[in-house]
Amino acid sequence: MPRQDDAGSESEHGKIPKSTFEIYRAEGDSQFRNKSFLKAIECYTQALEIKPGDQYCLVNRSKCYLNEGNIAKALADAEESLKEDAAFHKGIFQKAEVLYFKGDFENALVFYHRGHKLRPEMEEFRLGIQKAEEAINNSVGDPSVIKLRSDGDLSFFYAAEEKKKPAARSSYQKPKKEDSGPKRAQRNKAPADSKTIKKMLGDLYADREYLEKLLREESAKARKTEHSEKIQDLCIEGLNYLDSRSEFWQQQKPLYSRKKSAMREAAEKDKSSAAKYVIATLEEIDNKQTAGEHEAAIKQATRLLRTVEKWSPEDLQNREEIRANLHSLIGNSQFELERYDQALASHQADQKIGEEHELEESQARSRDNIGRVLAKQGNFSEAIQVWEQRLESSKSLSPMESTWLHHEISRCYLELKEFNKAKELAEKALSYANQMGDNQWLLNTNVLVAQCEVRLKNYASAAGNFDSALEHARIVDNALAIDAINRAIQDVNQKLVEEEKRLEEERQAGEQGEGDAKPDEAAGGEEQQQQQQQQQEQQEPVQQQQQE
Template identity: 45%
Template sequence: MPRKGRGSDTGSENQELVGTFETLRDEGEHFVHVKNYAKAIESFTRALDMNPGDRNCLVTRSKCWLQLGNAENSLTDAEEALVEDKNFIRGLLQKAEAMYQLGDFETALVFFHRGHKERPEYQEFRLGIQKAQEAINNSIGSPDSVKLSAQGDLTYFYKQEEDKKKGYSKPVSTKKEKVKEKERPKTSGDQKTIRQLLGELYGDKDFLEKLLGDPALTGGQNSMNRDIKCKVEDGLDFLDSRADFWRQQKPMYARKRDREKQRQSAKSRQRDPTDYLLRCLEEIDEDQVKERYDESLTKAKKTLRIVENMSEDQLQNKAELLANIHSQIGNAYLELGKYSLSLEHHEEDLRIANSFSLEDAKSRALDNLGRVYARKGNFEKAIEVWEEKLPMSKSPLESTWLYHEIGRCYLELNKYQDARDFGEKSLAAARDAEDDGWQLHASVLVAQSEVKLNDLQAACDSFERSLELAKRLGDRAAEDAITKALQEVNNKIVKGVKEGDDRDDDDRGSYKGRDDEPESAIDKMKSPAGGMKSPSSRQSAASPAKRSVSIKEPSPSGRDSRATPKVESPRQEQASPEAKPVTEESPPLQSPTPSGKKSAEPTESPTKSKASKNPSRASGQPDEEPTQGDKPLTKNRKSAGSRKSKTPSPTQERKSPEAKGKVEEQEAS
């Protein structure tokens, strides 16, 4: 037996065979790279003839079959690659893809899961699981949409039973039939369904069908016509197979269901106007913050008409929006000085809040109603409304604001003891809130009430406490005003004027003007920053008479306290027969000027209205007998007319001897 060595014929033949297999395999890989799958299949087929069972060649050829739309041959190669090793990863993935392309989504999902269990890091298996599950859900649908019934054509099942009874029969050759089918590609379903399935590819299908029906191109028997016809038929077969696959992957009812969901979501977005209305409310609020009340009123009325014309099905929170809009309209009318219209809309806000149990809206409405009553001068009603709001207070800061406003109302009503009591409550709540600004407000209110109660020593202590707070806050204007008021109180204590004397009454009126000077400086302080819900805190506190409004519940703010009852000077209060509201557009409490003419004074009782017209009251000078020459005239209201008539008033009779003597000399001359 001849030896088989490197130089023998057998060794050289095996070496040539191996080289040919590797060459064909590399050639097939090259054709796959350039996407010439038909040539690649030929190369891999020749390579497998030389080395049958090569797993890599089988898997690669399976991919080529799948790219050409031949899922059956792709599945055959994938199964052959798994013969020796059932856990071959590339074979599992290719078999799952082939089953998926055949429309057997359940089996494909099984193999995708099997491969994912072996190699969890493979992204292809995770994507395969997702698309297989989606295809199954699209094909089956939800259980509610599947309704089984006994109706329909059952001849198919009867035919299967008859075929079983016939027994064995010789298979008939279908070679010619296949040729016929190739000559006349079958279409799956009606044209409308195919158009929806293929989408943009339907134009290509239509073109190929027209090309196949042209006898000049495909009717001849020459080689060119046969080649054109063959390629056209291959293209039509591919499109038909794609249409069948897409019908299984995502049936028409699933496509219709998705389109219906998209339309419903689009309609729901169009029907839900909440975002638009909220933007409108924000614009209205911004206009009021910038003091554009006419513009905000126009927008609010337009928004109100839109909301009123909507049903509760279209707008779920219709009641809350209506209450907010009425509140905004009422606030705009309030700032424009139309108190009756403002009161009407705030009462509507309160009615809606009570009807639908809207606690925040009710608290907001009570706050706004109190402000309207205070502006109108109806302080009793303002107190009643704010006392109803007191139990709804949610924070110490809100409580100190309410106590402060109620105390100022009592101060306007000359109920000084009640004013001091609520001032002390406001001070205690401000301490709980740890807010120095509101402690300053409350302390000044207490001092004003004590001055009017003729408790001058307590008023002096309150002003000293206020002065310390003003220094802590760094408010120079408040320091100057409180210092002047403190000097006036100390001077009053030194003079020892007793309560009940007419001169004491006049002097108290003079010192009331002094008591208001710290307040005018306090009005320039910033609003409390914590706990406020309305945007009023965004405004500058330098304009105390202006007030911003929010659709939300108003809460304590330095601006709100100044926009609601304030202590005015007797001149401002009694310039007209009826008491003017203390919250006019122009700030009633101004910082003291060098001349002292703008110093605000606390409200006096209506019986002293005539006395309030004396312009010298704000100067803070003590009352004296009107004299001649360089000596000052009397600073009280009762002696204002005596300078014209030169008739000594009862007040003049109680003047100092020196002043009285000068008057007598003047009368004698």
């Protein structure tokens, strides 16, 4: 921090700041680089007191708040940086990042697009668009596969339209006399599935339970004090943050990365300096990937891989697990950058190491990823083969893993127009989703089953599955899904009406055909009788001659 010696003297108008704006800002930058975010916040705050509204300090303080998990303040600073200049690209990017980490992927996408239009040369905006779209798709499935079109093709969830938002109020604006004071923290709608939250948060779930208990106790107090209200606000902020992180991890991270790998657990037990270095670097790589910095993640993972390969197993325990995991991390970032051939090679390297050293986690993870790449490339038959091997080779699968695998295989069969097989797999995925009781997956799988039913022209069954999907969409409060499903239900109902009309016309045509056939049959009978009578009359003279 700046020293007291740097301070100036006092004047008649009050104290001159203890240090200059540039020194406070530079100290904040230094603390930020050292990841001392609270100290950096203090420095940037001092700088902003000297020079209110400085865009650079606001953006950097927003980054610090984001790293500390204070989403509300991070968003306020990002919006404040755009107050004077709405085209400030760093502020636009920071606001998009905050919205993304908040789990508001649709609005994040709006600002990534806005920044990309202003600065198309910046890679960050292109990657931001990509990861936001991926996050939106992952929440319910690929939008190209689940919307109901007029020809009966189903796909789902149209891209969110950009919405014009009112200008944000300055976080530094003094409250007017009529303002009653600062607004109290508001509790966001909590995710519906406690089981899923527990899986996503892991050790943090105990903290969430404690905050909920404390909030209930403070809310139940008959006499409210400023102290108790402050505690309630802090509890609400903490709960909102944990819930937003839970939702983010559920929607954005791949299935295999939702559980702590055996490799990392083993590495943590290894107290060597090499192991500590590996763990720290892996965390940095993971943070870069979460932030969408995939180029940087690839470079860092590649450097670490080269270093690890120079070490012997004596230098580093579980060396092969670490090598396999690094190939996987590199492949994931290559996948996000749409370098599918390179991603496939990386995941195949992960698989090879897993098979050579009998690493179950590596083999399972690599098959999941290889299937994802193949499906993205349009090689659906190969993806099915890989995922079916995964099902056969795994000794035990969790309901979530089973749901995901059957869901993805079903979508591949749907692309191959093998609708009966797709329906069979989709129904299995739905069964596993029911076992989990996860409303998000119940939404996904019901939509997928409905899609198969529409392709098979079983419109009544499709309507039933869409109704179930709509119920779960309301539970998870997914407005996009609710809107899309309602439109799909209308289309299916229209198909049902058209189908009933067609069947009724066929029935009436059939009845008419039967009625026309009866007079013809009667006329044919009379002709036959006349012919028989003529034959009889011709035979009578012959019979008389024979008798004579």
